[in-house]
Amino acid sequence: MPPERNADFVYYMEDVLDLYHEPYDENRPVVCFDESSKALRGHESEPLPAKPGAVARVGHRYERNGKERIHLATEPLTGWVNVEITERRRTIEFIDRMVELADDHYPDADCIRVVVDQLNTHNPAGFYQFFPPDQAQAYLDRFEFHYVPKKGSWLNMAEIELNVLKRQCLDRRIYHAATLRSEVAAWQEHRNAADRLIDWQFTTDDARIKLRRLYPIEINEDQQVLG
Template sequence: MEDVLEVSQRPFDPTRPVICMDEQPIHLHDEVREPIPAHPGRPEKYDSEYKRNGVVNGFMFTEPLGQWRRVTVTETRTKKDWAYQVQHLPEVDYPDAEKVLLVCDNLNTHVPGAFYETFPPTIAHALLSRLEFHPTPKHGSWLNIAEIELSALTRQCLKRRISTIEALRAETSAWNRKRNQAQKGVDWQFTTEDARVRLKRLYPVILEN
């Protein structure tokens, strides 16, 4: 916990950007009856019944101090999906950075070995040499600022029926561009000192003789 909090409190450094990453399943829903469009004085009407079109995965990467985020929708949530998404950071998003610091929860797909299962050893080693992982502790995913961005995405973009992965990609891409252009960032206030006071129960008790 204190490791993640320390990283979140570091000043902006373009050579060592701090990126927070999280992911969530997104359900695709289709209408079974055509909605009735809104008219002056009358809201849109739609049937409560809907058709399930499966589940896809949404990856969220965000640099809070850089006021930037990237959302990608994939059909599956595997180690290879994660490795390809993380590969994008040093090679495309931050090609000039010395090292990318990545805060993410420790799902069984979020492991360095995923790179060796996805890329040749030379490429996997080169990617890992430019990444520094800072996993959140068990039951501590709230420390990951990417969860704030996923919450905003859910409220502002996903609280309606989207039937296909193509439509979902178009909608999330538009949300992504608009939020980046608006320069939305996160001012993280919870510090290590706060944790030692408010979460004192989580620390071991050391009895002095």
């Protein structure tokens, strides 16, 4: 959590919380985007399988095989999730993911509202690095970026899906990048078929009560509810 009385944190937090409680609009989808990584590691010696009276055993020593970056986008109000695996995490990978949202996943949307962390690579100006000005502006006209506050990544609902991915698919050693991609693709297919929506309950009114120490001007609970 940030220090007390942090106007910057409050500004970004309330912006995201208000966005989360807007009604579903297929022409203006809300998509949460976040990134993580997976270290590729293999067993130095073959694990011993489980047998009657003994659990499976895995050696502590392992072989390193680099690291892959995980880029996850999810639309909480529909349950849709998409994961891409890359070797690096730079501005160009972020722009590639945004272009995929615009061209492949939401080609008919009037505006794609994207919730992201305040990383230096999550910079909309990157469109001008990789596209001519008219094309960059055309893409930017279709996006609206909402940033979670620094030290407030818990406000990005993509973290929920990343945690599910890690728990259900990545909680073991994977040595080859190709294996990682196929396993994640299978998880993604299963996750999308399940239609599991994210029911976000925390509101701006809740924040003004439960996190009132963050607000520069002290307010009481009656003021919180009136907003």
